Amino acid sequence: MKVVLQHLTKIFPSRNKKEPNAEVVAVNDFNFEIPDGKLIGLLGPSGCGKSTTLFMISGLQAPTSGKIFFGDDDVTSLAPENRGIGLVFQNYALYPHMTVQQNILFPLQNLKGESRLSKEEMLTRATEAAKLVKIEDFMNRKPSELSGGQQQRVAIARALVKMPRVLLLDEPLSNLDARLRLQTREEIRRIQRDTKITTIFVTHDQEEAMSISDYIVVMKLGVIMQTGKPQRVYDDPENLFVAKFLGTPPINVFAGKVSDGKLYIGDESVLDVAGVEDQEVYVGIRPEGFILAKDGRLTCSVSGIDVMGRDVSVVSTNANSLNPVVRSIISADEIANMPSKTVKFNLKPHKVYIFNKESEKRVYFGEQIALHAAIIAEMEAEGQTYVTHEGPLPKEADDKAQTTIVEEKKGFLAKIKGKFKKKTPEGPEVTISSSYDTEERQDTDSEVNE
Amino acid sequence: MTDEMNEAVEQNDSAEKKARRTDFFRRHSALIAWIPTAILCLLGVVLFLAPIGNVVKVGGDTLTGYGALGGNWMEGLKMPVIVMLAIASVSVIAGVLGVALKKYRNSLAFDIVAIATSFSAVATGSGQIAWLGSMSGSQGVVYQPGAFSILAVVFGAIFLLAAVGEAVIHSVWIADNNQRALWKTTWGRWKGWVYLLPAIILLTIFTVWPIINTFRISILEDYSVLAAKNPETAHFAVNFNNFKNVVQYSGFWNCLLNTVLLTVITVPVSTMLALIIAVALNSIKPLRRIFQTIFFLPYVTNTIAIGMVFMAMFQMIGYSPTTEPTSVGVINTIIEAFGGTRVNWVNESSSKFANMFVLCVYIIWNALPFKILVLLGGLQGVNKQYYDAAKVDGASRWRVFWRITVPLLSPMIAYVVITGFIGGFKEYNSVVGIFGTADLMGPPGSFGKPLNTMVGYIYDRIANNQGRASAAALILFAIIFIVTMINLYVSKKKVHY
Numbered sequence: 001m002k003v004v005l006q007h008l009t010k011i012f013p014s015r016n017k018k019e020p021n022a023e024v025v026a027v028n029d030f031n032f033e034i035p036d037g038k039l040i041g042l043l044g045p046s047g048c049g050k051s052t053t054l055f056m057i058s059g060l061q062a063p064t065s066g067k068i069f070f071g072d073d074d075v076t077s078l079a080p081e082n083r084g085i086g087l088v089f090q091n092y093a094l095y096p097h098m099t100v101q102q103n104i105l106f107p108l109q110n111l112k113g114e115s116r117l118s119k120e121e122m123l124t125r126a127t128e129a130a131k132l133v134k135i136e137d138f139m140n141r142k143p144s145e146l147s148g149g150q151q152q153r154v155a156i157a158r159a160l161v162k163m164p165r166v167l168l169l170d171e172p173l174s175n176l177d178a179r180l181r182l183q184t185r186e187e188i189r190r191i192q193r194d195t196k197i198t199t200i201f202v203t204h205d206q207e208e209a210m211s212i213s214d215y216i217v218v219m220k221l222g223v224i225m226q227t228g229k230p231q232r233v234y235d236d237p238e239n240l241f242v243a244k245f246l247g248t249p250p251i252n253v254f255a256g257k258v259s260d261g262k263l264y265i266g267d268e269s270v271l272d273v274a275g276v277e278d279q280e281v282y283v284g285i286r287p288e289g290f291i292l293a294k295d296g297r298l299t300c301s302v303s304g305i306d307v308m309g310r311d312v313s314v315v316s317t318n319a320n321s322l323n324p325v326v327r328s329i330i331s332a333d334e335i336a337n338m339p340s341k342t343v344k345f346n347l348k349p350h351k352v353y354i355f356n357k358e359s360e361k362r363v364y365f366g367e368q369i370a371l372h373a374a375i376i377a378e379m380e381a382e383g384q385t386y387v388t389h390e391g392p393l394p395k396e397a398d399d400k401a402q403t404t405i406v407e408e409k410k411g412f413l414a415k416i417k418g419k420f421k422k423k424t425p426e427g428p429e430v431t432i433s434s435s436y437d438t439e440e441r442q443d444t445d446s447e448v449n450e
Numbered sequence: 451m452t453d454e455m456n457e458a459v460e461q462n463d464s465a466e467k468k469a470r471r472t473d474f475f476r477r478h479s480a481l482i483a484w485i486p487t488a489i490l491c492l493l494g495v496v497l498f499l500a501p502i503g504n505v506v507k508v509g510g511d512t513l514t515g516y517g518a519l520g521g522n523w524m525e526g527l528k529m530p531v532i533v534m535l536a537i538a539s540v541s542v543i544a545g546v547l548g549v550a551l552k553k554y555r556n557s558l559a560f561d562i563v564a565i566a567t568s569f570s571a572v573a574t575g576s577g578q579i580a581w582l583g584s585m586s587g588s589q590g591v592v593y594q595p596g597a598f599s600i601l602a603v604v605f606g607a608i609f610l611l612a613a614v615g616e617a618v619i620h621s622v623w624i625a626d627n628n629q630r631a632l633w634k635t636t637w638g639r640w641k642g643w644v645y646l647l648p649a650i651i652l653l654t655i656f657t658v659w660p661i662i663n664t665f666r667i668s669i670l671e672d673y674s675v676l677a678a679k680n681p682e683t684a685h686f687a688v689n690f691n692n693f694k695n696v697v698q699y700s701g702f703w704n705c706l707l708n709t710v711l712l713t714v715i716t717v718p719v720s721t722m723l724a725l726i727i728a729v730a731l732n733s734i735k736p737l738r739r740i741f742q743t744i745f746f747l748p749y750v751t752n753t754i755a756i757g758m759v760f761m762a763m764f765q766m767i768g769y770s771p772t773t774e775p776t777s778v779g780v781i782n783t784i785i786e787a788f789g790g791t792r793v794n795w796v797n798e799s800s801s802k803f804a805n806m807f808v809l810c811v812y813i814i815w816n817a818l819p820f821k822i823l824v825l826l827g828g829l830q831g832v833n834k835q836y837y838d839a840a841k842v843d844g845a846s847r848w849r850v851f852w853r854i855t856v857p858l859l860s861p862m863i864a865y866v867v868i869t870g871f872i873g874g875f876k877e878y879n880s881v882v883g884i885f886g887t888a889d890l891m892g893p894p895g896s897f898g899k900p901l902n903t904m905v906g907y908i909y910d911r912i913a914n915n916q917g918r919a920s921a922a923a924l925i926l927f928a929i930i931f932i933v934t935m936i937n938l939y940v941s942k943k944k945v946h947y
Contacts, residue, residue: 024567058842059842060841060842079841080844081840081841081842081843081844082844085842086842087838087839087842089835089838091833091835091837093833093835093836093856095839095853095857096858096946097857097858097860097946098857101495104852106840106843106845107842107843107844110843110844110845110846110849111844136576161783162843162844177640222451281626288816373512
């Protein structure tokens with residue numbers, strides 16, 4: 001069952017009566033077609049509207065405007081129970097007083113009329129669902145007697161037992177520990193492949209999304225930034241936000257400029273970019289895009305080396321870097337050639353992305369132009385529309401409404417504090433660092449966010 | 451510093467640990483050290499209450515309390531107070547010095563204060579006893595030292611011993627740092643009990659002992675305090691006749707029936723109503739607070755006042771079996787407005803059914819706020835996601851209520867039902883509230899307290915026959931115990947914690 005979202009918009013009205021305009025646009029004109037039988041990851045920092053999108057598809061929240069189609073049926077105004085969806089909540093929401101079996105049976109027992117099954121049929125269906133997620137041995141246990149991963153699987157079984165047309169997963173792995181997370185995401189992938197149910201799952205963890213999704217949808221502030229196959233989006237980011245959001249360690253961003261077909265970072269000409277107009281740019285370089293070279297064109301001063309087994313991450317600094325440090329991954333064999341103070345790099349052209357400083361949109365050059373065209377062609381060949389964000393990117397300044405709500409939540413004291421708070425100078429630097437200064441980033445890479 | 455030491459001590463091998471455990475002083479030094487300092491306040495109270503209960507008979511006059519000490523009652527206090535103040539100031543100086551020297555900071559100052567207070571307690575008590583004793587030399591003076599004076603001596607002596615012992619332990623035994631660390635771990639082990647001690651003592655005096663005493667009195671035939679005071683009648687046969695007499699008395703069965711009826715009717719009804727109201731309150735957003743306040747009003751209103759209001763609502767003013775009333779009351783007015791005939795709810799020669807109805811309405815209304823409060827609190831603690839999940843699972847409202855809300859609320863419901871039953875069996879003041887007087891316990895003109903309850907029965911017996919009152923109280927206790935056991939047994943199967 002394909003799912004089509006047309007101009008889907010969700011606006012939360014202002015909760016502060018004094019500021020009626022402080023409404024929050026959680027999801028803004030969301031257009032996307034989710035192909036049948038695929039696993040789609042909705043990806044973005046917290047507050048980007050991905051969960052809201054999911055809840056609108058589930059029917060638990062009504063869209064302010066726009067339409068939702070399952071196949072050809074318009075389900076926009078249907079109640080959740082009539083949509084034929086299975087929803088797995090972030091903390092599973094298993095009924096604590098029911099056994100695993102009762103939990104799985106519950107959706108079936110709610111069926112009425114013709115679709116109601118006999119008791120034996122219900123049991124068979126529940127057992128089937130339990131077998132699919134491999135929890136048939138725990139049928140008589142209570143959720144509290146299960147581990148996190150087992151609870152997760154029960155939740156999936158409960159969602160699957162009524163044979164939904166669409167399976168929705170809200171941050172399904174965030175409550176699991178790292179090892180279990182790896183295991184469970186493979187499990188989800190397997191179950192999805194076995195059942196071939198169109199599955200949409202929400203996550204803020206780019207690694208998670210990239211590893212199991214057929215397609216990912218990167219969102220920011222309620223707007224789709226880019227869609228596509230995970231590796232393609234990683235290789236070919238449309239704008240600075242997407243480039244920064246995907247990848248660990250995160251991409252290195254430098255302030256630079258293009259002049260006479262050459263890309264400059266500071267005074268150094270680091271790459272030839274023939275055909276690109278002269279402009280101020282941001283240069284994004286993936287950590288794997290550096291080549292250690294004695295006569296390298298980019299100079300950084302070394303501040304340390306992180307050994308990660310197979311690879312080595314060189315931590316260095318550059319005056320033009322917008323990140324506190326420049327991280328470059330080189331093979332462990334090359335470490336012998338490492339100078340101790342200043343290090344020089346050459347750059348791999350396909351790992352260097354340049355973005356216009358004003359619009360933060362990608363400026364393609366050289367072979368990248370052909371690759372970009374190929375990716376779009378590939379998606380269209382699969383019957384998928386390549387969606388990317390048109391027009392100016394949403395900036396943090398648009399985010400003002402959101403902050404008012406947050407402040408309101410914190411209460412009166414916070415408001416007073418806010419009044420005396422120093423105003424941070426607004427400049428491109430501030431905007432950039434705060435745009436991926438999200439909670440999730442902080443725990444994955446605390447060094448980048450000071 | 452001390453934490454490290456603690457760890458070091460804990461890492462010692464188990465043999466040494468064992469040896470340490472067997473050491474009596476080590477085990478009890480914490481306890482002993484604490485008591486004098488913490489009981490300081492208690493002793494202060496004892497000191498000033500000491501003269502209470504002292505009785506001096508001079509000729510025909512009886513002087514009690516401070517009066518027993520005559521115009522010079524201060525004499526009994528002066529000496530010990532001076533001693534206490536002197537030692538206390540020394541101890542404060544010593545304490546300050548000790549802290550300054552960082553040597554005996556935890557022990558010595560406290561020791562000295564403890565010794566001072568316990569010493570002054572002994573001095574006060576014995577001073578007063580001596581003072582009263584000195585008066586007994588005079589013609590016709592009989593003295594009787596009060597319990598507090600004796601307490602002051604006894605407590606004081608114990609604490610004095612303890613404090614001295616503890617001071618010795620501190621100075622001799624805990625002087626070096628290692629030992630002090632050891633002392634701290636011991637303290638850590640006993641601390642919980644030590645802090646509980648005041649509560650245990652008070653509970654023993656005011657709860658445990660009365661319960662034991664009730665058992666004792668219930669098997670003394672026709673025990674009463676008055677008879678016990680008189681040496682001629684102070685012999686009570688030990689048997690179960692109190693129970694027999696209580697059960698054989700016809701009024702008792704009426705009381706029991708009333709109590710059981712009221713409980714069995716009001717608890718389920720009020721619980722159901724409270725559940726419905728709580729769920730309704732939880733599901734609305736506007737005006738919730740106002741409704742919450744309205745439903746909570748009975749809780750903050752005096753029960754007797756509510757009873758009087760109910761009486762006014764149900765009462766017919768100026769009514770007797772022979773005369774027409776001048777006013778029929780709000781409830782009857784409403785009934786008549788809907789075309790019904792008025793009911794004699796609470797007036798003379800009203801039926802027991804009508805009386806019970808009024809009582810039930812009153813008790814239910816009175817019981818609602820607490821139950822709503824508990825259930826609403828429980829509801830607000832229920833994760834909203836269960837309801838979202840149920841919505842996705844297609845559960846109807848009815849099924850959500852019975853399969854999700856009620857099971858998730860079951861601990862609260864069980865709590866409300868159990869306390870409701872216990873409260874119901876203790877019903878008494880509602881009857882007084884509605885019918886206005888504890889002597890009548892029924893509508894005007896009735897005899898034999900037709901609406902009396904178990905507590906009412908016990909209360910009636912307390913005045914002249916504590917033996918039977920105790921027996922009745924134990925019977926009530928047995929009933930409540932059995933019902934609660936049944937409740938717990940049922941809730942074990944039905945409640946999901």
